[in-house]
Amino acid sequence: MQIVTPETQCIAIAVLVIAALVLGFLGAPLLLWTVLMAAALWFFQAPLWLCITVAVLAATFNIPLLRRIMITSWLMKLVAGMMPKISDTERAALQAGDVWIERELFSGKPNFGKLMEQRYAKLTAEEQAFIDGPVTELCRMSNDWDITQRRDLSPESWAFIKKHRFWSMIIPKEYGGLEFSALAQSEVLMRLGSRSCPLCITVMVPNSLGPAELLLHYGTDEQKKYMLPRLARGEEIPCFALTEPNAGSDAASITASGVVFKGPDGKLMLKLNWDKRYITLAAVSTILGLAFRLKDPENLLGKGTDPGITCALIPTKTPGVTANRRHDPLATPFFNCPTQGKDVVVGIDAIIGGAPMAGKGWEMLMACLAAGRGISLPAQSTAAAHFAVRVAGAYATVRKQFGMPVGRFEGIVEPLARIGGSAYLFEAARKYTVGAIDGGCKPPVVTAMAKYYFTEMQRKVVNDVMDILGGKAISRGPRNLTANAYFSLPVSITVEGANILTRTLIIFGQGALRAHPYAFKEVDAVDNKNLKAFDSAFFGHIGHIIRNSFRAVLLSLTRGWLVMPYRGGITVKYWRRLGWSSASFALMSDIAMGTLGASLKAKGKTTGRFADILAHMYLATACLRRFEDEGRRKEDEPFFVWSMEYCFANIQTAYSALFSNFDGAGVGWFIRGPIAWWSAFNSIGSPPSDVVEHKIAALIQKPGEQRDRISGGIYMPTEVTEPLRELEDAFVLSLQTDAIFGKLSKAVRAKKLKKAPPAQLVKEAVAAGVITQAEAEQIVKAEVARAAVVKVDDFSLEEYNANH
Numbered sequence: 001m002q003i004v005t006p007e008t009q010c011i012a013i014a015v016l017v018i019a020a021l022v023l024g025f026l027g028a029p030l031l032l033w034t035v036l037m038a039a040a041l042w043f044f045q046a047p048l049w050l051c052i053t054v055a056v057l058a059a060t061f062n063i064p065l066l067r068r069i070m071i072t073s074w075l076m077k078l079v080a081g082m083m084p085k086i087s088d089t090e091r092a093a094l095q096a097g098d099v100w101i102e103r104e105l106f107s108g109k110p111n112f113g114k115l116m117e118q119r120y121a122k123l124t125a126e127e128q129a130f131i132d133g134p135v136t137e138l139c140r141m142s143n144d145w146d147i148t149q150r151r152d153l154s155p156e157s158w159a160f161i162k163k164h165r166f167w168s169m170i171i172p173k174e175y176g177g178l179e180f181s182a183l184a185q186s187e188v189l190m191r192l193g194s195r196s197c198p199l200c201i202t203v204m205v206p207n208s209l210g211p212a213e214l215l216l217h218y219g220t221d222e223q224k225k226y227m228l229p230r231l232a233r234g235e236e237i238p239c240f241a242l243t244e245p246n247a248g249s250d251a252a253s254i255t256a257s258g259v260v261f262k263g264p265d266g267k268l269m270l271k272l273n274w275d276k277r278y279i280t281l282a283a284v285s286t287i288l289g290l291a292f293r294l295k296d297p298e299n300l301l302g303k304g305t306d307p308g309i310t311c312a313l314i315p316t317k318t319p320g321v322t323a324n325r326r327h328d329p330l331a332t333p334f335f336n337c338p339t340q341g342k343d344v345v346v347g348i349d350a351i352i353g354g355a356p357m358a359g360k361g362w363e364m365l366m367a368c369l370a371a372g373r374g375i376s377l378p379a380q381s382t383a384a385a386h387f388a389v390r391v392a393g394a395y396a397t398v399r400k401q402f403g404m405p406v407g408r409f410e411g412i413v414e415p416l417a418r419i420g421g422s423a424y425l426f427e428a429a430r431k432y433t434v435g436a437i438d439g440g441c442k443p444p445v446v447t448a449m450a451k452y453y454f455t456e457m458q459r460k461v462v463n464d465v466m467d468i469l470g471g472k473a474i475s476r477g478p479r480n481l482t483a484n485a486y487f488s489l490p491v492s493i494t495v496e497g498a499n500i501l502t503r504t505l506i507i508f509g510q511g512a513l514r515a516h517p518y519a520f521k522e523v524d525a526v527d528n529k530n531l532k533a534f535d536s537a538f539f540g541h542i543g544h545i546i547r548n549s550f551r552a553v554l555l556s557l558t559r560g561w562l563v564m565p566y567r568g569g570i571t572v573k574y575w576r577r578l579g580w581s582s583a584s585f586a587l588m589s590d591i592a593m594g595t596l597g598a599s600l601k602a603k604g605k606t607t608g609r610f611a612d613i614l615a616h617m618y619l620a621t622a623c624l625r626r627f628e629d630e631g632r633r634k635e636d637e638p639f640f641v642w643s644m645e646y647c648f649a650n651i652q653t654a655y656s657a658l659f660s661n662f663d664g665a666g667v668g669w670f671i672r673g674p675i676a677w678w679s680a681f682n683s684i685g686s687p688p689s690d691v692v693e694h695k696i697a698a699l700i701q702k703p704g705e706q707r708d709r710i711s712g713g714i715y716m717p718t719e720v721t722e723p724l725r726e727l728e729d730a731f732v733l734s735l736q737t738d739a740i741f742g743k744l745s746k747a748v749r750a751k752k753l754k755k756a757p758p759a760q761l762v763k764e765a766v767a768a769g770v771i772t773q774a775e776a777e778q779i780v781k782a783e784v785a786r787a788a789v790v791k792v793d794d795f796s797l798e799e800y801n802a803n804h
Contacts, residue, residue, distance in 0.1 A: 012043050024550030025562065027109065027543060034058045064535060072535040079538075080526045097367055099515055100436050100443035105617045106515040108548035108586030112566035112575060115621050119435040120629050127184035134164040135191050139715040144196040145478040149803060151333040153202060162234025167206040170213060175228035182437035186379040186430060187713060193383035194714035197488040198334040200383075204376045205280040206231070210240040211289040211313055211352075213368050218311075218353040218360075227287070227313065239323075240289035241276040241339055242365070248498065256292035256341075258310060260300050260348065268300055268348040268355070270312065272320075274341040278495075282323045282337035288314045289352075290341075291361055301348075307359030312350040320344035332488040367442060373496050374437055374447030378430045380492055381454035382713070384485055385423040388465045389711035390724065391481050392419050393700035394731035395469055398789050405734070406468070407701045410690075415464035417693035420700045421642035422461050423710055426454065428626035428643070429619050445511040449615040452502045455492045462486055477793020479723045504604035507611035512589060512600075518544060519593065545590050551583035556682060570637060571624060574644045577684055578620055581651055584684075585613050588658065591671075595664025605661065612654035620647040635706055638695035641688065648685025655679050703732055730785035737782040740775045758783060 019036055022028075037058070041051055060066050101118065104110040123131070142157050153161075161167065169185045171177025180188070185207055193200035206212060212231050215224055230236040247253040256274035263269045274292060282288065294310040301307060316323050323339040348355055352364070396407030396416060406412050433450050436443055465482050466473040473482045493499045497506065513520040518541035525534035554562055560576030567575075589610065592600055600607065623643045630636065659676035662668050700707055717725045744761060747753040747770045753761060762779050765771045771779075795803060 009044075012040075016040055021550065021554065024546060025554055027547030030062055030539075030543070034062060061539075064532075067539070068531055068535045072531060072538065075538065076526060076531060076534045079522070079534075097442040097444040100441050100446055101618065101621065102443065102445045102449075102511055102515040102614065103517065105582055105614060105621070106511065106586060106589070107517060108544070108551055108583045110579065110582050112564075112579075116566055116625055116628060118432065118625065119439040120431060120625065121181060121183040121435045121438045123184055123187065124181070127180055127187070130164075130178070130180075131184070131187055131191060134160075134166075135188050136715065138164075138166070138199070139191060139195040140717070142196050142199050143478075144199075144484055145480075147196055147198050148331070148333060148484060152335075153199060157199070161203060165232055165234065166203045167234060167238070168212075168232035169207045170216065171228050171232045172216070175224065176232035177228065178232075182375050182434040183431065186375050186382075186434050189376055189379035190383040190386070190713045191715050193380045194387045197332055197380070197484060197491075200380060201280060201332075201334040204380075205240075206238050208376050209242075209365070209368050211238040211287055214240075214289065214311055214352050214364055215313075217368065218357055218364050220349075220354045223313075223349075223352065223354075231287075236287045237281060237285045238287050238289065239279050239281040239285040239337075239339075240291075241274065241279045241282065242291045243278045244274075244276055254291055254293060254309065256290065258292045258294045258312070260294070260296040260298070262298075262300065270294075270346050270348060270350060272312075272314070272341050272344040272346065274339070276340070277338040278327065279323075279337050279339050281335045282316075282339045283326055283335050285316050285323060288316050288321065288323065288339065290314050291365065294358055294361075296358075301355055301358050303359055309361035309365075310358050311352045311361040311364055312346070313352060314341070314344060314346060314350060318344055318346060329491050330487045332484070332491055366444065373451040374433050374443075377492055377496060378426070378433060378450045378454045381458035382423075382426040382430045384458045385419065385426045385461050386711040386714045387481075387485075388419045388461050389423045389700050389707070390714065390716075391727065392416055392465045392468045393707065394727045395472070395789070396697075397701045398727065398730045398734050398786050399472075400786075405701075407697060412468055413694055413697040415468055416697035416700060417642060417688070419461055419464050420696040420710065421639055421646060421688065422457055424626075424636070424639035425619060425623060425643040425646065426457070427710075427713075429454070429622040432622035432625055445507060445515055446618065448497070448502050448506045448510070449611070449618055451496055452499050452507065452611075453615050453619065455489075456499060459489050459493065462489055472790065472792055475792035475794075477795070479791065479793050481723055481727070500604075503611045504608040505601075507615065508589075508607040509601060511614060512593060512607075512610070516589065517541075541590075545587070548583050548587040548590070552580075552587040555580040555583050556678070559682070566624070567628070569632070570641070571627065574620065574624060574648075577648055578617060578624075581613065581617055581648070581684055584655070585610070585617070591664060591667060592662075595667055606658065609654045609658040613651050613658075616647040616650045616654070620644055623647070635699075636710075638692050638699065639710065642692050642696055645685060645688040645692070649687045650685075652679075652683050652685045655684065703735065726785070727789050730782070730789045733778075733782035733785050737779050740771055740779055743771055743775075 016036065016039075023032055023036065037054060040046075041054060046054075060070055101115060104114060138157065138160055141160065142153065147153055165176070165178055166188075168177035169180040169188065171179065173179045189200055189204050192203055212228065215227055219227070227236065231238060241256075242254070244254055244256065247255065256272070256276065258270045258272045261269055261271060272290065272292060274290060276282075276290075279288075290312050292310060292312070294307045296303065296305055296307055299305055314321060320342045321339070321344055322341070323337060325338055327336045327338065329336045351358055353360070357364070393407070393416065396412055397405050399406050401409075407416060429450065433446060436446065462482065462485050466486055469482060473480065473486070476483045513523065518537045521537035522534060522541065525531075525537055555576075560573075560580035563576045563579035565572045565575035592606065592610070596603065596606070620643075623640060627633075627636070627640045656676070656679060659671050659679050662671040664671070700710065716728075719725060720729070744753065744765055747765065747768070748755055748761075752768060752770060753764055755761075756764065758779075762771070762776050766773055766776045
């Protein structure tokens with residue numbers, strides 16, 4: 001018989017506790033836990049009845065067949081009664097597209113190597129040539145103020161877009177298209193967006209969700225061969241009609257209808273009726289993609305009387321089609337239009353994909369949404385941030401108040417830093433996201449995050465520029481670089497699903513089931529009455545919760561020190577925080593789903609906070625990827641640090657709000673109390689420091705390679721009369737004369753010169769030998785340039801009334 005002394009008991013307990021912590025942290029399989037339990041029973045000489053009981057339970061849980069018979073069968077029935085019913089449209093949305101990096105972040109134990117090995121796309125020589133050539137030329141020949149006043153692009157711009165096949169970027173070369181990568185599409189839209197929002201939208205929409213995209217994936221060979229070359233050549237101008245007065249973000253509620261009937265010649269036909277709005281290019285389109293609810297009263301297609309949502313292509317000249325009016329979206333003059341159809345009759349072959357695709361429209365739409373959300377809108381937002389770096393950085397240097405550039409005031413440093421940091425963050429996430437799309441992945445959760453957080457951050461960036469430029473920004477006219485961007489902001493916030501609903505319903509509502517390693521498998525197994533699949537998913541889920549419970553607690557206690565970083569140096573603490581946040585997020589997600597159940601759908605504040613955490617973990621991952629891909633540039637460290645601190649500060653804000661307001665059954669009091677207090681004490685992040693912000697503000701006010709790179713991809717005009725060119729030239733001249741003004745200030749302080757207006761002071765300084773005549777002429781040149789930049793537009797009363 002073994003002898004157990006108090007000392008050996010203490011050692012044994014310590015060993016068992018450490019072993020349990022290690023097993024829990026690593027997510028060890030049940031068999032290893034069983035071995036640990038057996039060791040504990042043996043060492044402490046447990047009674048026979050306890051050993052037998054534990055052995056029976058261990059056998060029951062470790063042997064799948066036995067577990068399914070004795071436990072899982074009745075457990076599945078219990079869960080089936082509690083689980084919320086998933087509608088067909090919800091299921092289609094959940095099954096559409098692909099799960100990507102969000103699964104790693106949702107796991108609680110992300111594979112950092114996998115996060116970093118994701119594709120980081122590069123432009124081909126052909127794509128770069130198109131951007132440097134036709135895209136740059138289109139920007140040169142387009143003037144945003146003229147477009148605003150004309151309320152349309154110039155005829156020359158329309159002709160140029162068609163000639164150079166701007167609408168064919170997604171169309172394969174075999175059909176006459178450009179067949180560009182997602183990165184190239186993004187780069188094209190960035191450059192156009194930095195010149196004019198209506199110009200960008202006009203090119204963007206036909207390359208996003210619309211006829212070409214749907215035809216490529218679902219069209220018949222005949223449809224592709226006929227329509228895609230015509231779209232590529234610009235012979236057809238496409239639009240896609242989805243949104244209705246009572247079906248906006250809830251697009252599945254569309255009431256547009258199509259009824260199948262037999263024509264006099266026996267051919268199957270469709271009679272369509274619709275009332276759509278907010279349809280880009282509708283008034284100038286020649287081919288209209290239409291989403292409608294298909295009815296088949298006589299079951300002529302063999303799919304029942306209500307096949308469901310369907311997509312078709314309708315020539316706009318078809319009798320009964322009306323598309324000749326425009327909306328006015330905040331004075332942003334792209335073609336945004338209503339369209340109606342009254343008893344429009346077309347053949348059944350108008351359905352994209354033909355009769356076999358009848359009723360599959362919702363699945364088609366859900367699978368193709370990634371383009372607008374993942375390519376177009378992030379490109380626009382990144383263009384705005386890069387443009388803001390150029391404009392705000394230069395203007396803060398040129399504009400002087402109280403005798404010095406406003407960019408040196410701490411009140412201006414803060415928004416300048418937000419602009420510079422956001423530009424770095426946008427570019428990182430933009431390239432990371434389009435890299436996934438170029439790799440053949442269509443991740444709806446990630447692209448929904450990109451849509452929401454890019455456009456919301458863009459709103460802050462543009463507001464910051466407006467604040468820095470002050471009166472210069474609010475006085476509209478041909479010299480104003482920012483007003484039209486400010487007006488158009490709510491458009492991107494609203495399109496492709498309203499931002500509020502994207503955050504509160506889609507990102508976590510869809511992500512919680514889709515990206516979770518087990519949740520959707522459980523739901524699917526219950527729906528299909530698959531006991532074996534449910535057993536595997538359910539007990540895998542239990543192990544997942546146990547592992548993340550250990551990880552969340554231990555990583556919180558050690559502030560992530562147990563996480564193995566991907567690489568050393570400046571990134572170490574951020575890898576640790578990312579691992580810590582992922583574990584806490586995964587655990588809280590399971591607690592929320594388990595304690596709130598079906599009511600979680602209606603708790604938009606809770607799901608929105610989960611969305612904030614998941615999205616900022618994604619943005620942080622993208623920044624880490626960019627920093628590594630670009631060779632850990634030392635000079636970029638302030639931008640990188642700002643971006644990471646910004647992300648984790650937002651994660652902390654979301655956790656604080658989540659913990660303080662959590663009302664899950666049975667555990668709400670504990671999370672609102674001790675957990676919320678601990679989170680406030682043991683914060684995962686705080687806003688970027690003043691030191692970092694000062695560095696960023698200084699860097700974007702310094703001309704050179706770094707500033708050009710941080711603000712790259714936008715259109716930079718070469719004509720000296722262009723407002724942005726004038727600003728850049730004045731910026732350089734202002735910096736060149738800083739040292740000369742320093743001499744003047746020093747002479748005034750030394751009483752060699754008296755304070756006087758600039759012109760007189762310069763003249764007296766030359767006479768006193770403080771500066772040379774050449775330096776005086778340089779100051780005069782800089783002051784003339786400064787005056788031109790500070791000047792705002794004004795109009796005669798007749799001109800003003802004509803402009804408005």
